[in-house]
Amino acid sequence: MGFSEVLENYENSDRGRVTIQVRDHQGQTNLFSISDHQRCLESTGLSAEKSASISHEIYQQLIDDGRYKIDSNDLGMLTYSELKNNFGTEAARRYMVWVDYTHSGRPLILLFGGTTGCGKSTIATEVAHRLGIVRTQSTDMLREVMRMMIPERLLPILHTSSFNAWRLLPGQNEQTDGNESLMISGYLNQTELLSVPCEAVIQRALRERVSLILEGIHVHPALIGKISDNSDAVIVPIMLAVIKPDQLKRQLSGRGISAPARGSQKYLSEFDSIWSLQSFLLSESDLSGTPIINNDDKDKATNRIMRTIIDALSENCDASVKSVFAQRSDKTV
Structure with missing residues (x-):
């Protein structure tokens, strides 16, 4: 396959995919990105496979429900619920802690x-x-x-x-x-x-x-x-x-x-x-x-590090689920 064919396949890969608009707290909209959403979940220590499954599941659920526009805080709450239902309270809590941190602006x-x-x-x-x-x-x-x-x-x-x-x-x-x-x-x-x-x-x-x-x-x-x-x-x-x-x-x-x-x-x-x-x-x-x-395996070690970071963030996190996802942030989608 030549370069032109590869490029055409790449450009056509998203054609036909229904887009979902995510509205942030300033009223600006961005397209929902499965890859960005997945990377956010991986930041909490969730494996790539589990993160991908949640991101695709949420995308499909929004399409099935006809929700082509969604607030970022509603998307965050939906993500929290899906994590809790699929992988338990701890996985959902780590996500909440990470979102709370992204709202803080702390380095x-x-x-x-x-x-x-x-x-x-x-x-x-x-x-x-x-x-x-x-x-x-x-x-x-x-x-x-x-x-x-x-x-x-x-x-x-x-x-x-x-x-x-x-x-x-x-x-x-x-x-x-x-x-x-x-x-x-x-x-x-x-x-x-x-x-x-x-x-x-x-x-x-x-x-x-x-x-x-x-x-x-x-x-x-x-x-x-x-x-x-x-x-x-x-x-x-x-x-x-x-x-x-x-x-x-x-x-x-x-x-x-x-x-x-x-x-x-x-x-x-x-x-x-x-x-x-x-x-x-x-x-x-x-x-x-x-x-x-x-560091016996790169992916496993990276996930352990992510969880260690979340543990450190948890020490200063006393927010509730409701308060975190009421903060309409465009930093986490």
Whole structure:
């Protein structure tokens, strides 16, 4: 099939589909989008399959009832009822909490930490897509900027991998046999250097009241303690983990395929250090109460993260179903 045929099929795919207009609180109308509605449901931690079934069911129900125009709050209430009837009170409650949050205008700051190769960037990209978050920042990129600004001879510990930073601590060298304590000390030293630009990125997002995902190995649980608490932002720290050594090795090997310049062999040769660093980060997360998400499967891990976010939002949600869906918002359809 040629490009012109593919394009024609795409353009014709929605022909004949009955449109439904959704009216927001300002009286403006937008067409009901099954895909947008589904993505909203996925934001609550509902699986893609369940979200799709609800979105299509609601669309068909509106068509069958001849409701070609609907207020956004009525659509929200209908969605809540369908979730409750099909998947229970908890699924409906998560949706209500998410809609209440979208009405609030509060920024969402997500902090994803984890050892090398645990899938932080991949998960961050998926979460950003689901939640419609435009700003994402990797601590690796912040480190690269700092490396350009500060030469290696002035700050050598900045110019190496976080799990090898211990080799550049005072009194150490390439021939020194490291141990877990030294490795952790080197990591913390480099992380402390990166905490300054990390804080700057977060503080700017707070000032501008925009949502942000900050991800990277330097997102240590202590970082949240350095963030100003005079904002109404919702800050959710999450530590990603791969708890099976063989799976983490496979993911490290995959780096050599998806990003050849990163060289998987380098990471595999340092696997013991990478694994020890993960153990340390998980221990620190336990002590600080940071949620730990096992990234054994991308979709499952993403859904777990969504539910963790909803749990965090629930802590400040005392709204009722009636009050939430009486707020005519065009942010959730």
